[in-house]
Amino acid sequence: xGQGPYALRFDPSHRTVELxxxxxxxxxxxxxxxxxxxxxxxxxxxxxxxxxFFTLADETGPIQxxxxxxxxxxxxxxxxxxxxxxxxxxxxxxxxxxQGTLRxxxxxxxxxxxxxxQMLSKSLQPLPDKWHGLSDVEKRYRQRxxxxxxxxxxxxxxxxxxxxxxxxxxxLDERGxxxxxxxxxxxxxxxxxxxxxxxxxxxxxLPLTLRIATELHLKRLVVGGFERVYELGRIxxxxxxxxxxxxxxxxxxxxxAYADYNDMMDLTExxxxxxxxxxxxxxxIRYQGNEIDLTPPWRRVTMHELxxxxxxxxxxxxxxRAEVAEAMEAKGLAVPALADSVGRLLVEAFEQTVEADxxxxxxxxxxxxxxxxxxxxxxxxxxxxxRFELFIVGRETANAFxxxxxxxxxxxxxxxxxxxxxxxxxxxxxxxEDFIQALEVGMPPTGGLGIGIDRLVMLLTDSPSIRDxxxxxxxxxxxxx
RNA sequence: GGGUCGUUAGCUCAGCGGUAGAGCACUCGGCUUUUAACCGAUUGGUCCUGAGUUCGAAUCUCAGACGACCCA
Numbered sequence: 001x002g003q004g005p006y007a008l009r010f011d012p013s014h015r016t017v018e019l020x021x022x023x024x025x026x027x028x029x030x031x032x033x034x035x036x037x038x039x040x041x042x043x044x045x046x047x048x049x050x051x052x053f054f055t056l057a058d059e060t061g062p063i064q065x066x067x068x069x070x071x072x073x074x075x076x077x078x079x080x081x082x083x084x085x086x087x088x089x090x091x092x093x094x095x096x097x098x099q100g101t102l103r104x105x106x107x108x109x110x111x112x113x114x115x116x117x118q119m120l121s122k123s124l125q126p127l128p129d130k131w132h133g134l135s136d137v138e139k140r141y142r143q144r145x146x147x148x149x150x151x152x153x154x155x156x157x158x159x160x161x162x163x164x165x166x167x168x169x170x171x172l173d174e175r176g177x178x179x180x181x182x183x184x185x186x187x188x189x190x191x192x193x194x195x196x197x198x199x200x201x202x203x204x205x206l207p208l209t210l211r212i213a214t215e216l217h218l219k220r221l222v223v224g225g226f227e228r229v230y231e232l233g234r235i236x237x238x239x240x241x242x243x244x245x246x247x248x249x250x251x252x253x254x255x256x257a258y259a260d261y262n263d264m265m266d267l268t269e270x271x272x273x274x275x276x277x278x279x280x281x282x283x284x285i286r287y288q289g290n291e292i293d294l295t296p297p298w299r300r301v302t303m304h305e306l307x308x309x310x311x312x313x314x315x316x317x318x319x320x321r322a323e324v325a326e327a328m329e330a331k332g333l334a335v336p337a338l339a340d341s342v343g344r345l346l347v348e349a350f351e352q353t354v355e356a357d358x359x360x361x362x363x364x365x366x367x368x369x370x371x372x373x374x375x376x377x378x379x380x381x382x383x384x385x386x387r388f389e390l391f392i393v394g395r396e397t398a399n400a401f402x403x404x405x406x407x408x409x410x411x412x413x414x415x416x417x418x419x420x421x422x423x424x425x426x427x428x429x430x431x432x433e434d435f436i437q438a439l440e441v442g443m444p445p446t447g448g449l450g451i452g453i454d455r456l457v458m459l460l461t462d463s464p465s466i467r468d469x470x471x472x473x474x475x476x477x478x479x480x481x
Numbered sequence: 482g483g484g485u486c487g488u489u490a491g492c493u494c495a496g497c498g499g500u501a502g503a504g505c506a507c508u509c510g511g512c513u514u515u516u517a518a519c520c521g522a523u524u525g526g527u528c529c530u531g532a533g534u535u536c537g538a539a540u541c542u543c544a545g546a547c548g549a550c551c552c553a
Contacts, residue, residue, distance in 0.1 A: 029514095044516070051513035068513070092506075106514050126506050129492040131517050136492090138548050243550085334553090465549095476547070 005122035010097040013037040017060035020110055023102055031103040031113065038063060038112060039097040039120060041149065044130060047087045053111070056096070059155075066103050066111035075115035086117050092130070093123030141473050154468075157461040160279050161469055164457055167278040168252060169232060171271055177228040177254065182217035184210055184234070190435065191215030191374065193427040194237040197247075210236035214253045215374065215448065216435045219403065223443045227257035232453065243465040244395060247474050250453040259447035260402040261386045265363050268390060268398055268449060269296040272361075272456065279460045287393050287462055290359055298361040300388075303350050306364060310353040315346045338425060343368020343383065358391035373413040373429055375401035390451075392459055400449040407439035 013036050014022075026032055040058035050069040055062050069083040076082040090096055100115040128134045133150045140147040140154070147154045169179065187206065189196040191213030199208050214231045221229045232252040239245060256263065273283045276294045283295040308314050311331050318324045324345045325335045339348045346368055358364070366378060367387040375385035386402035404410050414431040421428035457469040467473040 044518095046515050046518050047512090048515070048518075049512040051515080053515045053518085055516070064516070066514085070513090105516090107516075109514090109516065126491045129494095129505060131505070132493040134492080135494095136488095136548090138488095139492095141548095 005119050007097070007118055007120045010039045010118065010120055011037060012039045012058070012097070015060040016040065016056070016058050016063040019063060019102065019112075020061070023104075023110055026102065026104045026110065028104050028108050029106050031101060033101050035099065036102060036112060037097065037099045040095065041123075042090055042092050042094050042096060043127070045087075045090070045092055050083070052083075052087050053105075054090070056098070056112075061152075064105070064109045064111040065098055065100075065114050066105060067114045071113060071115065072117075082117070086114075090117075090119065091123065091126075093125065093127045094119065095121040095123070138475070141467055141475055144471055157457075157463060157469060158471060160461050161457045164275050164279050164460055165232065165250075165453065167275045168271065168453075171274055172228075172230055172254065175228070177230050177256075178226060179231055180218070180221055180226065180229050181233070182211075182214050182221075182231055184236075186211050188430060188432045188434075190429055190432045192237075193371075193429060195239060195426055197236050197238045212237050213450070214251070215450070216432055218253055218255050219443060219446070219448070220435065220438045222255050222257055222446050223438045223441055227444070228255070230254040241474065243467070244455065246454065246466050246470055249466070249470070252451050252453060254449045254451075255403070256447050257444040260445065261365070261388055261400055261447055264400040264447040264449045265298075265300060265365075265388060267447075268363075268400065268451070269294075269298050269361070272398075272451075275456070276460060285460070285462075287459055288464055290393065292360060292393065292459070294361055294392075298363055298390075300363040300365055302366045303346060303354075303364050304366070306354045306358075307346060307349045310357075311349060313349065315342065315349070318342050321345065341368070341370050343370045347371055355391060355396075356394040359393055361390060361392045361397075363388045363390055369413075370416075372401065373417050374404055374410075376404045376406075377409070395455055396452070397455050397459070398449060398451040400447065403443070403446040403448045405439060405443040405445060407436050410439055411436050 016038060019036060019038070023032060038056060038058065040056040042054050043057045043062060044055040046053045052067040054065040054067065056065050067083065067086060072082040072086070073080060079085065096117055097120050098112055098114045098117045100112045102110065103113040104110050128146055128150050130150075134140050134143075134147050140151075148158075172179070185199070185201070185208045187208055189209040189212050192215070194212040196209035196212050199210065200206070201208055213235060214233065218229050218231060230252055233250065234248055235251045236248050238247065241247065254264075254267070256267070273294050273296050276283050276285060284291065284293050286292070304315050311333070313327055313331065315324070318327070319342070321340065321342055324342050328335050328345060328349060333349055333352050335345065336348060339345050350364070365388040366381060366384045367375070367389075369377065369383055369385050372385045372387050375387040378384040378386050388400055389396050390398035404413065411431065414429060414436075417429040418431055421430060454466050454469050457463070458466060461469060463469050
């Protein structure tokens with residue numbers, strides 16, 4: 001053949017889906033004398049004497065190769081054994097390129113009638129079972145490349161993820177938002193209740209952590225005069241792994257000056273409905289058997305109302321933690337020691353009785369101040385803050401505030417967090433002096449929003465686990481032996 | 482952290498105390514309309530690891546590793 005098994009390049013004239021669409025009118029048994037060149041991976045081979053059928057798949061899908069010994073001998077005079085070579089040297093899994101014309105077989109399969117072929121890259125590993133595919137879930141994650149080769153659904157999931165991320169950025173860019181990148185390496189992790197990954201900078205001999213949120217830096221940018229900013233990027237939290245959690249995940253945070261959390265609810269439902277329309281072609285989708293209607297507007301309801309609906313307990317009537325604890329225990333609810341106030345127990349009651357049942361998109365609004373150290377005090381409800389979380393299919397999907405811009409209040413809130421940290425809550429936040437100083441310079445009233453991109457993509461791709469939407473999820477390394 | 486299930490050929494799996502199996506893939510032979518091609522032949526194993534019970538363990542017991550799911 002005179003060529004190695006790893007070619008330098010190839011010029012495809014078409015992607016397979018283009019041929020399938022452009023020649024849908026070709027009748028069974030008919031040929032069309034157009035020169036085409038396609039490249040891809042050999043998925044199946046059926047060799048019968050002097051005729052062979054291969055299935056070749058490129059990124060867009062499969063097309064059949066119609067390979068006749070007589071045709072190849074005539075069109076590749078330099079290689080009289082061309083047919084023997086393609087049928088004996090090419091295995092399923094190999095990447096090849098072919099040139100030829102089109103023919104629809106008697107059985108109706110559009111095929112490239114092969115006139116010449118080149119090996120582009122030899123596969124030394126066998127493909128997974130062509131009928132069962134990769135059903136070993138662990139192998140799907142560890143060897144995602146194999147999963148992508150054999151599972152069209154997996155390819156579609158990551159295609160949709162790319163479309164979703166692109167649509168989000170475009171939607172925001174068109175509305176005057178700027179994406180500005182903020183540090184991943186931070187000396188004071190802030191903006192969320194979470195444990196960070198710790199690392200170290202050698203030259204400065206400086207302990208650093210990976211960011212657990214982008215919030216405090218984006219707010220500094222708002223102080224600096226950028227009125228609409230966002231960042232879509234990777235966040236790291238040193239926490240457990242589950243179908244809803246991966247230690248590194250993707251979020252977007254959006255800040256809009258002169259707006260409040262009501263504006264952010266409008267923005268959230270418009271943005272997500274738009275992305276859903278772009279990715280799924282509709283704002284009504286199915287997720288794990290449930291029909292989800294993302295058509296705005298979405299239900300907006302206070303946490304107090306939801307807990308009252310679910311438990312009959314009216315938390316606005318409670319004064320002491322002791323009476324709440326007694327009432328919750330009477331309802332069979334757990335009362336954790338760390339939940340040391342009426343407000344924290346409200347959140348506990350919400351998580352235990354309401355959260356999982358919020359299937360349709362629901363803005364849960366007006367949270368207790370104790371759990372929300374970065375949100376502004378509610379304009380009319382003492383003890384609460386102007387915050388919402390968006391729940392879809394029982395999962396927290398977004399979180400937003402009217403941002404706290406009063407530096408004195410902010411310092412007190414973060415100091416209260418530090419006290420909790422000292423008391424053993426290792427997810428409590430800490431005071432970031434530089435951030436406080438930025439607030440002292442004066443931050444405009446601002447609405448802020450965070451959306452979990454992975455959970456949103458799970459919804460848009462009907463994926464049950466976050467690992468299905470992260471190309472390479474964190475797994476324990478395979479045993480050292 | 483707790484519970485349930487799983488780990489056997491490259492892939493998908495069966496076998497559940499008595500010689501390690503099937504289909505696909507690979508290799509070889511045959512075949513000009515197949516598409517899970519077909520027909521024939523060959524090849525392929527640390528039955529996750531370790532200990533125990535037993536005349537005998539892939540199979541039973543215990544411990545561990547890894548994974549999936551559920552719960553906290």
